[in-house]
Amino acid sequence: MKKEVGEVILEAVHGDIASQPDMTAIVNAANAQLMPGGGVAGAIHRAAGPGLAEECRPLAPIEPGQAIISGAHNLPNKYVIHCLGPVYGNDKPENILLADCYRNSLRLADEKQIDSIAFPAISTGIFGYPFEAATDITLQTILEVIPDLKYVRHIRFVLFGEEDFEVYVERLRDIK
Ligand code: ADP
Numbered sequence: 001m002k003k004e005v006g007e008v009i010l011e012a013v014h015g016d017i018a019s020q021p022d023m024t025a026i027v028n029a030a031n032a033q034l035m036p037g038g039g040v041a042g043a044i045h046r047a048a049g050p051g052l053a054e055e056c057r058p059l060a061p062i063e064p065g066q067a068i069i070s071g072a073h074n075l076p077n078k079y080v081i082h083c084l085g086p087v088y089g090n091d092k093p094e095n096i097l098l099a100d101c102y103r104n105s106l107r108l109a110d111e112k113q114i115d116s117i118a119f120p121a122i123s124t125g126i127f128g129y130p131f132e133a134a135t136d137i138t139l140q141t142i143l144e145v146i147p148d149l150k151y152v153r154h155i156r157f158v159l160f161g162e163e164d165f166e167v168y169v170e171r172l173r174d175i176k
Helices: 039-048 050-059 094-111 131-148 162-174
Strands: 002-005 008-014 025-029 067-071 079-083 116-119 154-159
Touching (some): 025 039, 079 094, 094 116
Parallel strands (some): 025 079, 116 154
């Protein structure tokens, strides 16, 4: 499912964030220590190999809402942008911190002249953010940032669950 917004293509796919070879950058739903873990971070570090954790070690810890960039090592991409989402019910205000994740990741991507970037649904796994509420914040933030982007032209959302994918398809359809 693709949707054009100005000069940018928004796309939702059902799949694995670590298997997006046509994207210049992928975003990691990182932990503060930028180390391998479960979910997205586990899949990305497994595919990237140990060099990714080594490169990230001096950049940790990061704060909720913050994004940093690294190489992609054995992944088929050029960069990984690591972003720490808020833990729902704990890091507040969680809606602002989640919006910061997407805003800061996109700004960083644009600074690096990255044309295509794939996001997972940050904070909606182990960090417990209700999926539909997180999706609304994500898309609202991205629509706000799009007019400022000079290089990013393709933003993909990679959803692991079939139902999660359907939520994105519906929300993308609703964008005027
Ligand atoms: P967080 O700690 O930020 O909540 P998680 O990695 O636990 O991050 O999960 C974030 C979202 O990513 C969840 O919706 C989860 O279902 C999904 N997810 C888990 N593994 C993958 C993967 N390999 N590719 C894409 N999405 C994934």
